[in-house]
Amino acid sequence: MNRERFEELAQAYGGQVARWPESERDAAALLMAAEPEYARRTLAEAEQLDAFLDAWRPKPASAALMDTVLAAAPKPRREPRWRGWLMPAGLGAGLAAACAAGVLFGVQLEQRATGANSAGAAVAELDLSGLSEDV
Amino acid sequence: MTGDPDEALLARVAKGDPAAVRALMARKLPRILSLAQRMLGDPAEAEDVAQETFVRIWKQAPKWKPGEAKFDTWLHRVALNLCYDRLRRRREIATDAPPEQVDEGPAPDRRLLAADTSVRVSGALQRLPERQREAVVLCHYQELGNIEAAAIMGVSVEALESLLSRARRALRGALADMVER
Structure with a gap:
Protein backbone atom coordinates (compact mmCIF):
# COMPACT_ATOMS: atom_id res chain seq x y z
CA MET A 1 0.00 0.00 0.00
CA ASN A 2 1.32 3.43 -0.86
CA ARG A 3 0.73 6.67 1.02
CA GLU A 4 -1.93 7.83 -1.41
CA ARG A 5 -4.09 4.77 -0.79
CA PHE A 6 -3.52 5.00 2.96
CA GLU A 7 -4.79 8.58 2.93
CA GLU A 8 -7.78 7.68 0.77
CA LEU A 9 -8.81 5.02 3.24
CA ALA A 10 -8.35 7.31 6.24
CA GLN A 11 -10.32 9.99 4.44
CA ALA A 12 -13.21 7.60 3.70
CA TYR A 13 -13.37 5.27 6.69
CA GLY A 14 -11.78 7.33 9.46
CA GLY A 15 -8.86 6.96 11.79
CA GLN A 16 -9.52 3.46 13.08
CA VAL A 17 -7.95 0.89 10.79
CA ALA A 18 -10.27 -1.74 12.31
CA ARG A 19 -13.11 0.00 10.46
CA TRP A 20 -11.35 -0.08 7.12
CA PRO A 21 -12.22 -2.73 4.52
CA GLU A 22 -10.93 -6.08 5.69
CA SER A 23 -9.08 -6.64 2.43
CA GLU A 24 -6.93 -3.52 3.03
CA ARG A 25 -6.02 -3.92 6.67
CA ASP A 26 -2.96 -6.16 6.31
CA ALA A 27 -1.37 -3.86 3.76
CA ALA A 28 -2.19 -0.88 5.97
CA ALA A 29 -0.52 -2.59 8.94
CA LEU A 30 2.64 -3.05 6.88
CA LEU A 31 2.71 0.64 5.97
CA MET A 32 2.10 1.60 9.60
CA ALA A 33 5.05 -0.52 10.63
CA ALA A 34 7.27 0.92 7.91
CA GLU A 35 6.27 4.57 8.40
CA PRO A 36 4.90 4.89 11.93
CA GLU A 37 5.15 8.68 12.23
CA TYR A 38 3.44 9.37 8.92
CA ALA A 39 0.71 6.81 9.66
CA ARG A 40 0.12 8.24 13.15
CA ARG A 41 -0.29 11.77 11.79
CA THR A 42 -2.65 10.68 9.03
CA LEU A 43 -4.81 8.60 11.36
CA ALA A 44 -4.88 11.31 14.06
CA GLU A 45 -6.27 13.79 11.56
CA ALA A 46 -9.05 11.40 10.61
CA GLU A 47 -9.70 10.51 14.24
CA GLN A 48 -10.48 14.11 15.04
CA LEU A 49 -13.51 13.98 12.75
CA ASP A 50 -14.44 10.57 14.19
CA ALA A 51 -14.47 12.13 17.65
CA PHE A 52 -16.75 14.96 16.47
CA LEU A 53 -19.12 12.46 14.88
CA ASP A 54 -19.17 10.40 18.05
CA ALA A 55 -20.11 13.47 20.07
CA TRP A 56 -23.57 13.28 18.55
CA ARG A 57 -25.39 10.73 20.63
CA PRO A 58 -28.89 9.70 19.63
CA LYS A 59 -31.74 9.99 22.10
CA PRO A 60 -32.69 6.67 23.67
CA ALA A 61 -36.05 5.06 22.90
CA SER A 62 -38.89 6.40 25.01
CA ALA A 63 -40.98 4.07 27.18
CA ALA A 64 -44.02 4.95 25.05
CA LEU A 65 -42.24 3.84 21.88
CA MET A 66 -41.20 0.55 23.47
CA ASP A 67 -44.77 -0.08 24.64
CA THR A 68 -46.15 0.62 21.15
CA VAL A 69 -43.58 -1.66 19.54
CA LEU A 70 -44.35 -4.49 21.96
CA ALA A 71 -48.11 -4.07 21.59
CA ALA A 72 -47.84 -4.77 17.86
CA ALA A 73 -45.60 -7.85 18.30
CA PRO A 74 -46.78 -11.38 17.48
CA LYS A 75 -48.64 -13.00 20.36
CA PRO A 76 -47.95 -16.52 21.61
CA ARG A 77 -49.82 -19.06 19.50
CA ARG A 78 -52.64 -20.72 21.43
CA GLU A 79 -54.51 -23.81 20.28
CA PRO A 80 -58.07 -22.90 19.30
CA ARG A 81 -60.64 -23.97 21.89
CA TRP A 82 -62.38 -26.40 19.57
CA ARG A 83 -59.15 -28.33 19.38
CA GLY A 84 -59.35 -28.93 23.10
CA TRP A 85 -62.51 -30.99 22.85
CA LEU A 86 -61.96 -32.24 19.33
CA MET A 87 -58.90 -34.22 20.36
CA PRO A 88 -60.64 -36.38 23.00
CA ALA A 89 -63.73 -36.60 20.77
CA GLY A 90 -61.61 -37.80 17.90
CA LEU A 91 -59.87 -40.26 20.15
CA GLY A 92 -63.23 -41.56 21.40
CA ALA A 93 -64.57 -41.88 17.88
CA GLY A 94 -61.44 -43.75 16.90
CA MET B 1 -27.32 -22.56 9.36
CA THR B 2 -26.30 -19.36 7.52
CA GLY B 3 -24.48 -17.68 10.40
CA ASP B 4 -27.07 -14.91 10.65
CA PRO B 5 -27.02 -14.05 14.36
CA ASP B 6 -30.68 -13.01 14.29
CA GLU B 7 -32.16 -16.11 12.65
CA ALA B 8 -32.80 -18.21 15.74
CA LEU B 9 -34.36 -15.26 17.56
CA LEU B 10 -36.60 -14.51 14.58
CA ALA B 11 -37.89 -18.07 14.53
CA ARG B 12 -38.93 -17.70 18.15
CA VAL B 13 -40.49 -14.30 17.46
CA ALA B 14 -42.55 -15.91 14.71
CA LYS B 15 -44.06 -18.22 17.35
CA GLY B 16 -44.88 -15.24 19.52
CA ASP B 17 -42.36 -16.10 22.24
CA PRO B 18 -42.57 -13.02 24.53
CA ALA B 19 -38.94 -13.30 25.67
CA ALA B 20 -37.75 -13.41 22.04
CA VAL B 21 -39.93 -10.44 21.13
CA ARG B 22 -38.36 -8.41 23.94
CA ALA B 23 -34.86 -9.58 23.06
CA LEU B 24 -35.26 -8.60 19.41
CA MET B 25 -36.63 -5.21 20.40
CA ALA B 26 -33.71 -4.65 22.80
CA ARG B 27 -31.24 -5.67 20.09
CA LYS B 28 -32.66 -3.69 17.17
CA LEU B 29 -34.68 -0.74 18.42
CA PRO B 30 -31.68 1.38 19.51
CA ARG B 31 -29.97 0.71 16.17
CA ILE B 32 -33.01 1.61 14.11
CA LEU B 33 -33.82 4.65 16.20
CA SER B 34 -30.25 5.91 15.94
CA LEU B 35 -30.24 5.35 12.18
CA ALA B 36 -33.50 7.27 11.76
CA GLN B 37 -32.44 10.12 14.06
CA ARG B 38 -29.24 10.57 12.10
CA MET B 39 -30.93 10.36 8.74
CA LEU B 40 -33.83 12.64 9.63
CA GLY B 41 -32.39 14.85 12.37
CA ASP B 42 -35.78 14.82 14.07
CA PRO B 43 -36.28 12.57 17.11
CA ALA B 44 -40.08 12.48 16.84
CA GLU B 45 -40.04 11.48 13.20
CA ALA B 46 -37.33 8.97 13.97
CA GLU B 47 -39.59 7.33 16.56
CA ASP B 48 -42.32 7.03 13.92
CA VAL B 49 -39.89 5.37 11.54
CA ALA B 50 -38.69 2.97 14.25
CA GLN B 51 -42.28 2.05 15.07
CA GLU B 52 -43.17 1.46 11.40
CA THR B 53 -40.02 -0.60 10.94
CA PHE B 54 -41.03 -2.86 13.81
CA VAL B 55 -44.52 -3.33 12.42
CA ARG B 56 -42.80 -4.71 9.31
CA ILE B 57 -40.43 -6.84 11.37
CA TRP B 58 -43.32 -8.47 13.23
CA LYS B 59 -45.12 -9.13 9.94
CA GLN B 60 -42.01 -10.49 8.30
CA ALA B 61 -40.87 -12.78 11.13
CA PRO B 62 -43.21 -15.72 10.31
CA LYS B 63 -42.37 -15.41 6.60
CA TRP B 64 -38.60 -15.06 7.06
CA LYS B 65 -36.69 -17.57 4.93
CA PRO B 66 -33.33 -18.41 6.49
CA GLY B 67 -30.34 -18.12 4.21
CA GLU B 68 -31.90 -15.76 1.68
CA ALA B 69 -30.67 -12.51 3.19
CA LYS B 70 -29.11 -11.26 6.38
CA PHE B 71 -31.84 -9.96 8.64
CA ASP B 72 -29.88 -6.87 9.75
CA THR B 73 -29.28 -5.91 6.11
CA TRP B 74 -32.99 -6.27 5.30
CA LEU B 75 -33.83 -4.26 8.41
CA HIS B 76 -31.54 -1.39 7.45
CA ARG B 77 -33.02 -1.32 3.95
CA VAL B 78 -36.57 -1.13 5.36
CA ALA B 79 -35.69 1.63 7.83
CA LEU B 80 -33.79 3.62 5.21
CA ASN B 81 -36.69 3.38 2.76
CA LEU B 82 -39.00 4.73 5.44
CA CYS B 83 -36.54 7.57 6.10
CA TYR B 84 -36.37 8.38 2.39
CA ASP B 85 -40.19 8.41 2.19
CA ARG B 86 -40.19 11.10 4.87
CA LEU B 87 -37.37 13.07 3.29
CA ARG B 88 -39.27 12.98 -0.03
CA ARG B 89 -42.43 14.22 1.68
CA ARG B 90 -40.47 17.07 3.24
CA ARG B 91 -39.24 18.08 -0.20
CA GLU B 92 -42.74 17.85 -1.63
CA ILE B 93 -44.09 20.28 0.92
CA ALA B 94 -41.13 22.55 0.27
CA THR B 95 -39.75 22.46 3.74
CA ASP B 96 -36.49 20.89 2.81
CA ALA B 97 -34.60 23.02 5.28
CA PRO B 98 -33.00 20.91 8.01
CA PRO B 99 -34.69 20.97 11.41
CA GLU B 100 -34.00 24.01 13.50
CA GLN B 101 -30.62 23.87 15.16
CA VAL B 102 -29.65 25.90 18.13
CA ASP B 103 -27.54 28.80 16.92
CA GLU B 104 -23.99 27.92 17.78
CA GLY B 105 -22.32 30.63 19.73
CA PRO B 106 -19.29 30.67 21.99
CA ALA B 107 -19.65 28.22 24.83
CA PRO B 108 -17.70 29.51 27.81
CA ASP B 109 -18.94 26.74 30.06
CA ARG B 110 -16.99 23.55 29.38
CA ARG B 111 -20.09 21.49 30.24
CA LEU B 112 -21.81 23.04 27.26
CA LEU B 113 -19.04 22.07 24.93
CA ALA B 114 -20.16 18.48 24.40
CA ALA B 115 -23.77 19.51 23.80
CA ASP B 116 -22.59 22.24 21.47
CA THR B 117 -20.47 19.78 19.50
CA SER B 118 -23.40 17.43 19.24
CA VAL B 119 -25.66 20.16 17.85
CA ARG B 120 -22.99 21.32 15.42
CA VAL B 121 -22.31 17.80 14.16
CA SER B 122 -26.02 17.06 13.86
CA GLY B 123 -26.52 20.24 11.82
CA ALA B 124 -23.51 19.55 9.60
CA LEU B 125 -24.68 16.01 8.93
CA GLN B 126 -28.18 17.19 8.05
CA ARG B 127 -26.76 19.61 5.52
CA LEU B 128 -24.96 16.83 3.63
CA PRO B 129 -26.55 15.46 0.47
CA GLU B 130 -28.76 12.51 1.45
CA ARG B 131 -26.62 9.78 -0.13
CA GLN B 132 -23.46 11.09 1.54
CA ARG B 133 -25.27 11.23 4.85
CA GLU B 134 -26.52 7.68 4.36
CA ALA B 135 -22.96 6.47 3.69
CA VAL B 136 -21.65 8.08 6.90
CA VAL B 137 -24.59 6.81 8.94
CA LEU B 138 -24.17 3.24 7.73
CA CYS B 139 -20.39 3.04 7.93
CA HIS B 140 -19.56 5.24 10.91
CA TYR B 141 -22.61 5.12 13.16
CA GLN B 142 -24.11 1.73 12.30
CA GLU B 143 -20.60 0.26 11.97
CA LEU B 144 -21.46 -1.81 8.92
CA GLY B 145 -18.71 -3.16 6.71
CA ASN B 146 -18.13 -1.52 3.35
CA ILE B 147 -19.56 -4.48 1.38
CA GLU B 148 -22.75 -4.62 3.42
CA ALA B 149 -23.22 -0.83 3.40
CA ALA B 150 -22.69 -0.71 -0.38
CA ALA B 151 -25.22 -3.54 -0.83
CA ILE B 152 -27.80 -1.71 1.28
CA MET B 153 -27.27 1.47 -0.71
CA GLY B 154 -27.30 -0.40 -4.02
CA VAL B 155 -23.92 1.01 -5.08
CA SER B 156 -20.45 -0.39 -5.70
CA VAL B 157 -17.84 -0.39 -2.95
CA GLU B 158 -15.90 2.21 -4.94
CA ALA B 159 -18.95 4.47 -5.14
CA LEU B 160 -19.50 4.08 -1.40
CA GLU B 161 -15.90 5.06 -0.72
CA SER B 162 -16.30 8.13 -2.90
CA LEU B 163 -19.49 9.14 -1.06
CA LEU B 164 -17.74 8.70 2.28
CA SER B 165 -14.73 10.76 1.23
CA ARG B 166 -16.86 13.62 -0.01
CA ALA B 167 -19.02 13.50 3.09
CA ARG B 168 -16.09 13.57 5.48
CA ARG B 169 -14.42 16.36 3.54
CA ALA B 170 -17.59 18.43 3.76
CA LEU B 171 -17.97 17.67 7.46
CA ARG B 172 -14.38 18.67 8.17
CA GLY B 173 -15.01 21.93 6.37
CA ALA B 174 -18.22 22.58 8.28
CA LEU B 175 -16.59 21.86 11.63
CA ALA B 176 -13.20 23.40 10.87
CA ASP B 177 -13.54 26.16 13.45
CA MET B 178 -13.95 23.59 16.19
CA VAL B 179 -10.52 22.14 15.56
CA GLU B 180 -8.85 25.23 16.99
CA ARG B 181 -10.85 25.11 20.21
Whole structure:
Protein backbone atom coordinates (compact mmCIF):
# COMPACT_ATOMS: atom_id res chain seq x y z
CA MET A 1 0.00 0.00 0.00
CA ASN A 2 1.32 3.43 -0.86
CA ARG A 3 0.73 6.67 1.02
CA GLU A 4 -1.93 7.83 -1.41
CA ARG A 5 -4.09 4.77 -0.79
CA PHE A 6 -3.52 5.00 2.96
CA GLU A 7 -4.79 8.58 2.93
CA GLU A 8 -7.78 7.68 0.77
CA LEU A 9 -8.81 5.02 3.24
CA ALA A 10 -8.35 7.31 6.24
CA GLN A 11 -10.32 9.99 4.44
CA ALA A 12 -13.21 7.60 3.70
CA TYR A 13 -13.37 5.27 6.69
CA GLY A 14 -11.78 7.33 9.46
CA GLY A 15 -8.86 6.96 11.79
CA GLN A 16 -9.52 3.46 13.08
CA VAL A 17 -7.95 0.89 10.79
CA ALA A 18 -10.27 -1.74 12.31
CA ARG A 19 -13.11 0.00 10.46
CA TRP A 20 -11.35 -0.08 7.12
CA PRO A 21 -12.22 -2.73 4.52
CA GLU A 22 -10.93 -6.08 5.69
CA SER A 23 -9.08 -6.64 2.43
CA GLU A 24 -6.93 -3.52 3.03
CA ARG A 25 -6.02 -3.92 6.67
CA ASP A 26 -2.96 -6.16 6.31
CA ALA A 27 -1.37 -3.86 3.76
CA ALA A 28 -2.19 -0.88 5.97
CA ALA A 29 -0.52 -2.59 8.94
CA LEU A 30 2.64 -3.05 6.88
CA LEU A 31 2.71 0.64 5.97
CA MET A 32 2.10 1.60 9.60
CA ALA A 33 5.05 -0.52 10.63
CA ALA A 34 7.27 0.92 7.91
CA GLU A 35 6.27 4.57 8.40
CA PRO A 36 4.90 4.89 11.93
CA GLU A 37 5.15 8.68 12.23
CA TYR A 38 3.44 9.37 8.92
CA ALA A 39 0.71 6.81 9.66
CA ARG A 40 0.12 8.24 13.15
CA ARG A 41 -0.29 11.77 11.79
CA THR A 42 -2.65 10.68 9.03
CA LEU A 43 -4.81 8.60 11.36
CA ALA A 44 -4.88 11.31 14.06
CA GLU A 45 -6.27 13.79 11.56
CA ALA A 46 -9.05 11.40 10.61
CA GLU A 47 -9.70 10.51 14.24
CA GLN A 48 -10.48 14.11 15.04
CA LEU A 49 -13.51 13.98 12.75
CA ASP A 50 -14.44 10.57 14.19
CA ALA A 51 -14.47 12.13 17.65
CA PHE A 52 -16.75 14.96 16.47
CA LEU A 53 -19.12 12.46 14.88
CA ASP A 54 -19.17 10.40 18.05
CA ALA A 55 -20.11 13.47 20.07
CA TRP A 56 -23.57 13.28 18.55
CA ARG A 57 -25.39 10.73 20.63
CA PRO A 58 -28.89 9.70 19.63
CA LYS A 59 -31.74 9.99 22.10
CA PRO A 60 -32.69 6.67 23.67
CA ALA A 61 -36.05 5.06 22.90
CA SER A 62 -38.89 6.40 25.01
CA ALA A 63 -40.98 4.07 27.18
CA ALA A 64 -44.02 4.95 25.05
CA LEU A 65 -42.24 3.84 21.88
CA MET A 66 -41.20 0.55 23.47
CA ASP A 67 -44.77 -0.08 24.64
CA THR A 68 -46.15 0.62 21.15
CA VAL A 69 -43.58 -1.66 19.54
CA LEU A 70 -44.35 -4.49 21.96
CA ALA A 71 -48.11 -4.07 21.59
CA ALA A 72 -47.84 -4.77 17.86
CA ALA A 73 -45.60 -7.85 18.30
CA PRO A 74 -46.78 -11.38 17.48
CA LYS A 75 -48.64 -13.00 20.36
CA PRO A 76 -47.95 -16.52 21.61
CA ARG A 77 -49.82 -19.06 19.50
CA ARG A 78 -52.64 -20.72 21.43
CA GLU A 79 -54.51 -23.81 20.28
CA PRO A 80 -58.07 -22.90 19.30
CA ARG A 81 -60.64 -23.97 21.89
CA TRP A 82 -62.38 -26.40 19.57
CA ARG A 83 -59.15 -28.33 19.38
CA GLY A 84 -59.35 -28.93 23.10
CA TRP A 85 -62.51 -30.99 22.85
CA LEU A 86 -61.96 -32.24 19.33
CA MET A 87 -58.90 -34.22 20.36
CA PRO A 88 -60.64 -36.38 23.00
CA ALA A 89 -63.73 -36.60 20.77
CA GLY A 90 -61.61 -37.80 17.90
CA LEU A 91 -59.87 -40.26 20.15
CA GLY A 92 -63.23 -41.56 21.40
CA ALA A 93 -64.57 -41.88 17.88
CA GLY A 94 -61.44 -43.75 16.90
CA LEU A 95 -61.77 -46.16 19.79
CA ALA A 96 -65.44 -46.72 19.05
CA ALA A 97 -64.66 -47.41 15.42
CA ALA A 98 -61.90 -49.80 16.45
CA CYS A 99 -64.32 -51.64 18.79
CA ALA A 100 -66.98 -51.83 16.10
CA ALA A 101 -64.46 -53.17 13.61
CA GLY A 102 -63.31 -55.74 16.15
CA VAL A 103 -66.85 -56.94 16.81
CA LEU A 104 -67.60 -57.13 13.08
CA PHE A 105 -64.40 -59.05 12.44
CA GLY A 106 -65.24 -61.45 15.27
CA VAL A 107 -68.73 -62.10 13.93
CA GLN A 108 -67.41 -62.70 10.43
CA LEU A 109 -64.74 -65.01 11.74
CA GLU A 110 -67.33 -66.98 13.65
CA GLN A 111 -69.58 -67.16 10.61
CA ARG A 112 -66.70 -68.41 8.48
CA ALA A 113 -65.74 -70.98 11.08
CA THR A 114 -69.33 -72.23 11.26
CA GLY A 115 -69.59 -72.37 7.44
CA ALA A 116 -66.32 -74.28 7.24
CA ASN A 117 -67.50 -76.82 9.77
CA SER A 118 -70.75 -77.49 7.94
CA ALA A 119 -68.89 -77.84 4.64
CA GLY A 120 -66.48 -80.26 6.28
CA ALA A 121 -69.39 -82.25 7.62
CA ALA A 122 -70.97 -82.41 4.15
CA VAL A 123 -67.68 -83.62 2.63
CA ALA A 124 -67.35 -86.22 5.34
CA GLU A 125 -70.87 -87.37 4.67
CA LEU A 126 -70.15 -87.68 0.93
CA ASP A 127 -66.95 -89.61 1.61
CA LEU A 128 -68.72 -91.87 3.98
CA SER A 129 -71.54 -92.42 1.55
CA GLY A 130 -68.99 -93.24 -1.19
CA LEU A 131 -67.27 -95.66 1.09
CA SER A 132 -70.50 -97.28 2.03
CA GLU A 133 -71.29 -97.81 -1.67
CA ASP A 134 -67.86 -99.43 -2.26
CA VAL A 135 -68.20 -101.69 0.68
CA MET B 1 -27.32 -22.56 9.36
CA THR B 2 -26.30 -19.36 7.52
CA GLY B 3 -24.48 -17.68 10.40
CA ASP B 4 -27.07 -14.91 10.65
CA PRO B 5 -27.02 -14.05 14.36
CA ASP B 6 -30.68 -13.01 14.29
CA GLU B 7 -32.16 -16.11 12.65
CA ALA B 8 -32.80 -18.21 15.74
CA LEU B 9 -34.36 -15.26 17.56
CA LEU B 10 -36.60 -14.51 14.58
CA ALA B 11 -37.89 -18.07 14.53
CA ARG B 12 -38.93 -17.70 18.15
CA VAL B 13 -40.49 -14.30 17.46
CA ALA B 14 -42.55 -15.91 14.71
CA LYS B 15 -44.06 -18.22 17.35
CA GLY B 16 -44.88 -15.24 19.52
CA ASP B 17 -42.36 -16.10 22.24
CA PRO B 18 -42.57 -13.02 24.53
CA ALA B 19 -38.94 -13.30 25.67
CA ALA B 20 -37.75 -13.41 22.04
CA VAL B 21 -39.93 -10.44 21.13
CA ARG B 22 -38.36 -8.41 23.94
CA ALA B 23 -34.86 -9.58 23.06
CA LEU B 24 -35.26 -8.60 19.41
CA MET B 25 -36.63 -5.21 20.40
CA ALA B 26 -33.71 -4.65 22.80
CA ARG B 27 -31.24 -5.67 20.09
CA LYS B 28 -32.66 -3.69 17.17
CA LEU B 29 -34.68 -0.74 18.42
CA PRO B 30 -31.68 1.38 19.51
CA ARG B 31 -29.97 0.71 16.17
CA ILE B 32 -33.01 1.61 14.11
CA LEU B 33 -33.82 4.65 16.20
CA SER B 34 -30.25 5.91 15.94
CA LEU B 35 -30.24 5.35 12.18
CA ALA B 36 -33.50 7.27 11.76
CA GLN B 37 -32.44 10.12 14.06
CA ARG B 38 -29.24 10.57 12.10
CA MET B 39 -30.93 10.36 8.74
CA LEU B 40 -33.83 12.64 9.63
CA GLY B 41 -32.39 14.85 12.37
CA ASP B 42 -35.78 14.82 14.07
CA PRO B 43 -36.28 12.57 17.11
CA ALA B 44 -40.08 12.48 16.84
CA GLU B 45 -40.04 11.48 13.20
CA ALA B 46 -37.33 8.97 13.97
CA GLU B 47 -39.59 7.33 16.56
CA ASP B 48 -42.32 7.03 13.92
CA VAL B 49 -39.89 5.37 11.54
CA ALA B 50 -38.69 2.97 14.25
CA GLN B 51 -42.28 2.05 15.07
CA GLU B 52 -43.17 1.46 11.40
CA THR B 53 -40.02 -0.60 10.94
CA PHE B 54 -41.03 -2.86 13.81
CA VAL B 55 -44.52 -3.33 12.42
CA ARG B 56 -42.80 -4.71 9.31
CA ILE B 57 -40.43 -6.84 11.37
CA TRP B 58 -43.32 -8.47 13.23
CA LYS B 59 -45.12 -9.13 9.94
CA GLN B 60 -42.01 -10.49 8.30
CA ALA B 61 -40.87 -12.78 11.13
CA PRO B 62 -43.21 -15.72 10.31
CA LYS B 63 -42.37 -15.41 6.60
CA TRP B 64 -38.60 -15.06 7.06
CA LYS B 65 -36.69 -17.57 4.93
CA PRO B 66 -33.33 -18.41 6.49
CA GLY B 67 -30.34 -18.12 4.21
CA GLU B 68 -31.90 -15.76 1.68
CA ALA B 69 -30.67 -12.51 3.19
CA LYS B 70 -29.11 -11.26 6.38
CA PHE B 71 -31.84 -9.96 8.64
CA ASP B 72 -29.88 -6.87 9.75
CA THR B 73 -29.28 -5.91 6.11
CA TRP B 74 -32.99 -6.27 5.30
CA LEU B 75 -33.83 -4.26 8.41
CA HIS B 76 -31.54 -1.39 7.45
CA ARG B 77 -33.02 -1.32 3.95
CA VAL B 78 -36.57 -1.13 5.36
CA ALA B 79 -35.69 1.63 7.83
CA LEU B 80 -33.79 3.62 5.21
CA ASN B 81 -36.69 3.38 2.76
CA LEU B 82 -39.00 4.73 5.44
CA CYS B 83 -36.54 7.57 6.10
CA TYR B 84 -36.37 8.38 2.39
CA ASP B 85 -40.19 8.41 2.19
CA ARG B 86 -40.19 11.10 4.87
CA LEU B 87 -37.37 13.07 3.29
CA ARG B 88 -39.27 12.98 -0.03
CA ARG B 89 -42.43 14.22 1.68
CA ARG B 90 -40.47 17.07 3.24
CA ARG B 91 -39.24 18.08 -0.20
CA GLU B 92 -42.74 17.85 -1.63
CA ILE B 93 -44.09 20.28 0.92
CA ALA B 94 -41.13 22.55 0.27
CA THR B 95 -39.75 22.46 3.74
CA ASP B 96 -36.49 20.89 2.81
CA ALA B 97 -34.60 23.02 5.28
CA PRO B 98 -33.00 20.91 8.01
CA PRO B 99 -34.69 20.97 11.41
CA GLU B 100 -34.00 24.01 13.50
CA GLN B 101 -30.62 23.87 15.16
CA VAL B 102 -29.65 25.90 18.13
CA ASP B 103 -27.54 28.80 16.92
CA GLU B 104 -23.99 27.92 17.78
CA GLY B 105 -22.32 30.63 19.73
CA PRO B 106 -19.29 30.67 21.99
CA ALA B 107 -19.65 28.22 24.83
CA PRO B 108 -17.70 29.51 27.81
CA ASP B 109 -18.94 26.74 30.06
CA ARG B 110 -16.99 23.55 29.38
CA ARG B 111 -20.09 21.49 30.24
CA LEU B 112 -21.81 23.04 27.26
CA LEU B 113 -19.04 22.07 24.93
CA ALA B 114 -20.16 18.48 24.40
CA ALA B 115 -23.77 19.51 23.80
CA ASP B 116 -22.59 22.24 21.47
CA THR B 117 -20.47 19.78 19.50
CA SER B 118 -23.40 17.43 19.24
CA VAL B 119 -25.66 20.16 17.85
CA ARG B 120 -22.99 21.32 15.42
CA VAL B 121 -22.31 17.80 14.16
CA SER B 122 -26.02 17.06 13.86
CA GLY B 123 -26.52 20.24 11.82
CA ALA B 124 -23.51 19.55 9.60
CA LEU B 125 -24.68 16.01 8.93
CA GLN B 126 -28.18 17.19 8.05
CA ARG B 127 -26.76 19.61 5.52
CA LEU B 128 -24.96 16.83 3.63
CA PRO B 129 -26.55 15.46 0.47
CA GLU B 130 -28.76 12.51 1.45
CA ARG B 131 -26.62 9.78 -0.13
CA GLN B 132 -23.46 11.09 1.54
CA ARG B 133 -25.27 11.23 4.85
CA GLU B 134 -26.52 7.68 4.36
CA ALA B 135 -22.96 6.47 3.69
CA VAL B 136 -21.65 8.08 6.90
CA VAL B 137 -24.59 6.81 8.94
CA LEU B 138 -24.17 3.24 7.73
CA CYS B 139 -20.39 3.04 7.93
CA HIS B 140 -19.56 5.24 10.91
CA TYR B 141 -22.61 5.12 13.16
CA GLN B 142 -24.11 1.73 12.30
CA GLU B 143 -20.60 0.26 11.97
CA LEU B 144 -21.46 -1.81 8.92
CA GLY B 145 -18.71 -3.16 6.71
CA ASN B 146 -18.13 -1.52 3.35
CA ILE B 147 -19.56 -4.48 1.38
CA GLU B 148 -22.75 -4.62 3.42
CA ALA B 149 -23.22 -0.83 3.40
CA ALA B 150 -22.69 -0.71 -0.38
CA ALA B 151 -25.22 -3.54 -0.83
CA ILE B 152 -27.80 -1.71 1.28
CA MET B 153 -27.27 1.47 -0.71
CA GLY B 154 -27.30 -0.40 -4.02
CA VAL B 155 -23.92 1.01 -5.08
CA SER B 156 -20.45 -0.39 -5.70
CA VAL B 157 -17.84 -0.39 -2.95
CA GLU B 158 -15.90 2.21 -4.94
CA ALA B 159 -18.95 4.47 -5.14
CA LEU B 160 -19.50 4.08 -1.40
CA GLU B 161 -15.90 5.06 -0.72
CA SER B 162 -16.30 8.13 -2.90
CA LEU B 163 -19.49 9.14 -1.06
CA LEU B 164 -17.74 8.70 2.28
CA SER B 165 -14.73 10.76 1.23
CA ARG B 166 -16.86 13.62 -0.01
CA ALA B 167 -19.02 13.50 3.09
CA ARG B 168 -16.09 13.57 5.48
CA ARG B 169 -14.42 16.36 3.54
CA ALA B 170 -17.59 18.43 3.76
CA LEU B 171 -17.97 17.67 7.46
CA ARG B 172 -14.38 18.67 8.17
CA GLY B 173 -15.01 21.93 6.37
CA ALA B 174 -18.22 22.58 8.28
CA LEU B 175 -16.59 21.86 11.63
CA ALA B 176 -13.20 23.40 10.87
CA ASP B 177 -13.54 26.16 13.45
CA MET B 178 -13.95 23.59 16.19
CA VAL B 179 -10.52 22.14 15.56
CA GLU B 180 -8.85 25.23 16.99
CA ARG B 181 -10.85 25.11 20.21
